[in-house]
Amino acid sequence: MTALSQQRAKAPDWWRGAAIYQIYPRSFADSNGDGIGDLPGITGKLDYVASLGVDGIWLSPVFPSPMKDFGYDVSDYCGVDPIFGTLDDFDALIARAHALNLKVIIDQVYAHTSDQHAWFEESRSGRENPKADWYVWADAKADGSPPTNWQSVFGGPAWTWDGRRRQYYLHNFLSSQPQLNVHAEAVQQALLSAAQFWLDRGVDGFRVDAINFAMHDLEMRDNPPAPDTGAIRTRPFDYQLKIYNQSHADIPRFIERLRALTDRYGAKFTVAEVGGDDAEREMKLFTQDDSRFNSAYGFDFLYAPALKPQVVAEVMAGWPDTPGMGWPSWAFENHDAPRAISRWAAPEERQAFGMVKMLLLTCLRGNIFLYYGEELGLTQVDIPFDKLQDPEAIANWPLTLSRDGARTPMPWAADAPSLGFGAAEPWLPVGDDHAALAVDRQEADGASMLAVTRRLLALRKATPALRWGSLEIVEATGDLLVLRRVHGEQAILCAFNLGSAAMQWTAMHPEGLRVVESVNGATLNGLPGYGGIVIEEPRPEARAEI
Known part of the structure; x- marks a missing residue:
């Protein structure tokens, strides 16, 4: 037994080894009949969530937003978008969750905002205003071309010209998601104040989105080309090694400031989303010792073409139970990745595969995240082009698989309109095979995927070796x-x-x-x-x- 294990045996943190249930708010439950899920809808289903045996929920963004990237383009860090409800609705959700012994984790998006955020509107108005340097602005090259060769994740250059400032602004994602200049002290303080706003409302922690994009190279150096591995490259982004527009060496200093803030509020949980070419190194760097994030959320399984023992062994070997090593978090599914059961199993084998997949997830060392509907064995839905909402899929059609197929409405009742999601036509179509997987059907079957998931989560919670062990x-x-x-x-x-x-x-x-x-x-x-x-x-x- 290592010294680290001995320490945890005495007083493990509530979040260590926890099972967290991710809710995509637009798709969970529609309480007001507008076709979009909302906070009261979530609150009304928390008894179901608690019955799974999870320790908490992670809410994808509910902040005010023009919804060009469905909430990851924030226009106000300290509010709730009207399509989801009000701050009072948020407070009611927190209260009900806590009454059910569920922790509540919310997203924080610190790398960028919406171009409709008041900060950006002020910043783009001229070069002399108080927020002039809150975003990443740069002059054109002598020939008028962008300052660097950096490419956007969603396709095309990561720079857009703004006529008011006669400069380019950086955006690593959509052009409507301008990059914050997190090097600036004033920006860091504003982001920490936003975090404090939600901590004061009782949230139990944060999942921090795209944190490795939070700072850029101040020298504006071009990224080198990526070697050709033979894999199909669908975006210009894939042709570069992303050395200078992400993974800046100063990011951990900001992480330490955020951790110091959350520590003032007691037992809070912080988990970083870290994807990309250098993810394992960054995950370990961002969770190093006790002054940075509590955990990091890796992409190792989210895009793996198959769930094979060698893949699991390699990933787990990178996170040994040794002093100074961070604590990992794992997910097989989320809002950005295709449903695992469709990626990894033939249709006739999905039920059996879903059960062994869930057993494996509950046996992994680290925190585990379940994506809404994963406990039902939900499959990926094929969304026709005319119903696509995902901006990345629309821009790169048909080579980029739509994220919409994993964001479809939760099926609550097999025989109800829209499978019980709500009274109106939902924002995305329901899956053709999801009625048979609906909650009410599985509640009546003691051998269902839902029943097995509850059993496995109870086992993990009751077994110290599975929750905390090496x-x-x-x-x-x-x-x-x-x-x-x-x-x-x-x-x-x-x-x-x-x-x-x-x-x-x-x-x-x-x-x-x-x-x-x-x-x-x-x-x-x-x-x-x-x-x-x-x-x-x-x-x-x-x-x-x-």
Whole structure:
């Protein structure tokens, strides 16, 4: 048992090893019949969320926004967009969640704002106003071209000309999402004040969006070309190594200021979203020691083409239980990635695969995030072009898979209009196969994906080794993955068959082993296709005798 594990055994933080349920507010529950989910709709469904056995919820943005990127283009950091409700509705949600012992984590978007934010409107009005340097402005090159070769994630140059200032402004995403100059002290202070606004309202922490884009290279150097790996590149962004428009060395200093603020409020949780070419290094840097983020949210599984033992082993090996190492967070699905069950399993195998996938997620070391509907086994929906809302998919059609397909309405009632999401036609179409997966159908089936998810989350919460323990890769060959989780004197062996063909696998030294969970018919003597089993090993003295 490491010194770090001994420390956590005494008083683990509430968030360490927690299961967090991500809610995409537009798509969860529509209470007022306008076709868009809202805060009262979420509040009305919190009893259901609590029944899953999760520790908290993460709300994607509900701030005022022109919704060109559906809330990630913030026009006011300290308010609620009217389509979602009011600040009073937000307060009611917090109160109900806390009454149900659910923590509430909200998004914070510090890399950019909407071009309709009052800060940007002032900044673009001239070069001498008090907020002139709150965004990233630069003069054109001598030939009138943009200051650098940096490219936007959503396609095209990351610079847009503004005639009022006769300068270019930077935007790493949409041109309507101008980049904040987080190098500026005044900007940092304004962002910290916004965080304090929500902490004062009772939120339990933040998921910080795109934090590795928060600062740019002040020398405005061009990015070098990325080597050609043979993979299809659908955006100019993919042709560069993003050295100078993200991952700036000063970002951790701002993170430390944010962490110092949240620490003043007690047991709060901060998790960074970190994607990109250098994600693992940045995740570790941003969670280093106890002065930065509590955790980092990686993309390792969100875009993986297959869930294979070798992938899991490689990712887990990067986060050992050693002093100074940060605490990771994992997700198989979110609002930006295709539904995993559609990515990783054939249609006829999705139910079985969904169960072993959920078992694996609950056995990983770190925090785990479930995306709304993942507990139902929701599939990716094919959204026709004329109904697309996702700006990235529209701009790069048909090569970029729409994020809309993972943002469709939550199916609450199989036989209700819009599957019980609301009274009006929803903002995105419901999935053709989602009625059979609706909550009311699965509530009546003790063997459903929903029932199994509740069982597995209860197991994780009740098992210290799964929630807090170290992780050892025992085997990762072919379709077989075997993990050992250890915390104190408790040792848990977890075996998974991530393929469709049955395999002969026998637990070593079966004497004294106790099966605590099994999916798809797995036993101590064999793993059917997509079988998984969790076994408690004997206490140390008993293991020595065996």
